[in-house]
Amino acid sequence: MSKKHILPIVMAMGVATTIPQANAATTVTIGTVNNGDMVRMQSFTAEFEKSHPDIKLEWVVLEENVLRQRLTTDIATKGGQFDVMTIGMYEAPIWGKQGWLTPMDNLPADYDLEDIFPAVKGGLSADGTLYALPFYAESSMTYYRKDLFEQAGLSMPEQPTWDEVKGFAQTLHKPDEGQYGICLRGKAGWGENMALLTTMSNAFGARWFDENWKPEFNGAEWNNTVSFYVDLLGTYGPPGASSNGFNENLALFNSGKCAMWMDATVAGAFVTDKSQSNVADNVGFALAPKQVTTKGAGWLWSWALAIPQSSDAKDAAKTFTTWATSKEYSQLVAATSGIEKVPPGTRASTYANPEYMAAAPFAAKTLESMNKADANDSTLKPSPYVGVQFAAIPEFQSIATQVGKLVSGALAGSMTVDQALKSAQNITSREMKRARYYK
């Protein structure tokens, strides 16, 4: 879409929503993460304020960890410093249940709530009430180098098993040439290595908790998972794998050092972007690997906009959140930044647009991955929690961060897998006991 289309769109939006007011503008303070898509949203401030002259936007853009801490303090104390909060699929149901968030009901008809993927809506709801509107959403998938696979005479199945992945990694691992068989997250953190490891464990048939909230790290499934992971990444991974998170792996993959990489579907837009990727034309896409099951093999996450109960500008905040997650917003992005930059993973209409599907080579696999992810049914054996790569309980953040540290310790070789899992079991039972899940 060319630049001359912007004006009509902006004007159309203006006509649709502007009600001239003599009153002073309501200020809406938005707390958000410093990811590229959110920064782009901030850059449309002028457009929004022009079409909504009665609303003024104030931005508080922070790094993810700092933001999460900042928002939690404010909402738990009903501080009222923010009118719109950017939260994840982990917080939305927990905070919603606490009664801290405004339900997202009575949305305008042209918002077309039916258009949003049911899995995403489900993940942002508690007891059937939607508490946040998704800005973008992601699953995880496999990225691989088509050129290297071709040279080696290998072919990537639609959905490989982890065993097959290991075989490929073995063939393609050439550390002397600066080419590593596989890149995976190794950096400790509930949203870093544990996100990947939990999807991996799902595929291996493991679960975080049994029906009575007892952790299962002493089971064979977890031992298989972590042993496999440490062996795979330790043998065929890049040096320093235990400190690589999403960003580090993205940089490695883009500079052509990884033959395979399993990570978030949003990375599709980065690895195929010629301005930052050396391998843009050679990236292939497959589903996240399965093993004994396909259940929970790919994760489900969304960054979403929510309105705290403590906000004193709820109406203006709702106007903004519906605007920023609307189809019109997608059109605005498409017109100004290019159609492949549209926030992915939230709306069926995005994927029904042939123009988008043509411009974004990763879109088909993203859609397929999104459709497979189900937060309510992600483990082979039944589990009491919601969430694919996390368990939506307040304790999970702390527990998984500690377990993540142990796993990265095992990967770095400072402890054995058995030791790490024994500690993990210990820590998790302690925390659950402390939180009064059982005596």
Next chain:
Amino acid sequence: MLSLKQRRRAQTVVLGTIAWLVALIIFFPIFWMILTSFKTEIDAFATPPQLFFTPTLENYTSINERSDYFHFAWNSVVVSFGSTIIGMLIAVPAAYSMAFFETKRTKSTLLWMLSTKMLPPVGVLVPIYLLFKDTGMLDTKLGLVIIYTLINLPIMVWMAYTYFKEIPKDILEAARMDGATLFQEIWKVLLPMSKGGLASTVLLSLILCWNEAFWSLNLTASQAAPLTALIASYSSPEGLFWAKLSAVSTLACAPILVFGWISQKQLVRGLSFGAVK
């Protein structure tokens, strides 16, 4: 054989060279940070790292487009200077009484004061947040000034105390005998004698306020956010970020760095322990 003078000169050259080397090594990270801020993101991540490249201002312009640097910097200036001035007004009299009218408990009080700096701020974050909310001080510069004053008070009292201890009691007593009032005693005798020491206390307090990153992030939103909040909006986003991070870091550290350089002479004189004897 070399004469004594020649040997001395050779020694000076060698030692001077070593000193320069050490200084350059220690300064290198800052130099590299400033250098990286003029690279493109791709140049910044290049292997091997590049010393020569085509400099660009794009990082600075993009930061300027995204955030209002001067808004953040002004908040930092106001909060740092405000709390330092108020802090000195409280700390100096307290240190004066502790140094010149010492009781048995003074020393243990001083040490205890320092050790309470170990209390994790997270522990009192919630009550303070609630208090600030009720008094309308959330996201105000006044709130930050109050918090910083209280946080740094122990260190300031403690430093002022050590400098005051340097001053012989006799001088103050002599002034008193001459009929000086208490105010005159402090203003005309004590302060001039410990001017340098107090200057370094002021500088330390400014640095601590400028660099404080817990309360400044947690008690502000948009109005009163200082430079530490600006840093937090550029650290570790998705994708490459080294060049922009370097640029924003340079912007955030530059004012206090330049201020430190300018006041260095004064500082060196001020910190001389035992200079007055």
Next chain:
Amino acid sequence: MGIAKQNARMSRYMVSPSVLLLLLWMIVPLSMTIYFSLIRYNLLYPGENEFIGLENFEYFLTDEGFGPGMSNTLLLVGSVLLITVVLGVLISVLVNQAFWGQGIVRVLLISPFFIMPTVNALVWKNLLLDPVAGVFTAVWTFFGAQPIDWFTDYPLFSIIMIVSWQWLPFAILLLMTALQSLDQEQQEAARLDGAGPIALFRYLTLPHLARPIAVVVMIETIFLLSIFAEIFTTTGGGPGYETTNLAYLIYSQALLQFDVGLASAGGLIAVILANVAAFFLVRLVGKSLTDK
């Protein structure tokens, strides 16, 4: 009544507000912390604040990270103190003699102290120590050595290096200024008496520096015991517990779990430890500190 006595009494009236304020500021959070440490208080479970006795302390002390946290704290504080004091003395003696560009060298040397701890950690972690594109990697490769993956293989050492870089200038600044007041005549006289540079350093310079060294040790200890930002930004306390110190343990519990009760208990334990440390420090270096 003499003027002196009157002044002394007046001064007590005058300073009492500030001392009172000071004590209040320290007692209020302290008593709040004590109170929180005895109740169940988690931000994410509002309303459930029952009294639970010493349970918080029990959980903190039996945490798997507590043992490593203690030893890492001591290692970190000890190493950084040693590095900054030894290098600080050497460097400040080095720059004490006149040479070309002395002023600039001094400015360069003290600069790192003005850098924000978060920026410090970010710059070291990314620009310098990154195992792929960092400056250190390039230097190692240049000399034909295998590049080191700092935060994986030597995590605690890397943290010590970063923190030392930040605090060395503080030591240099204090020691450098102290050296200026060293009696030049005395030194010259000793030199004429045939004292070598080592003897001069040992018997004149070092004793003169005892007091500033004590100040450096005291102030640095207080700040180093609560080092947190550098660890949070670089290793997150890992891998395993290799870089978890006490302060980080408290923060991670409080920040990730929002368990104010547990963090308060940890904080009190930290304060007790700080007081123990201060007690020994005073024994060790304190005499020259508070006495005239």
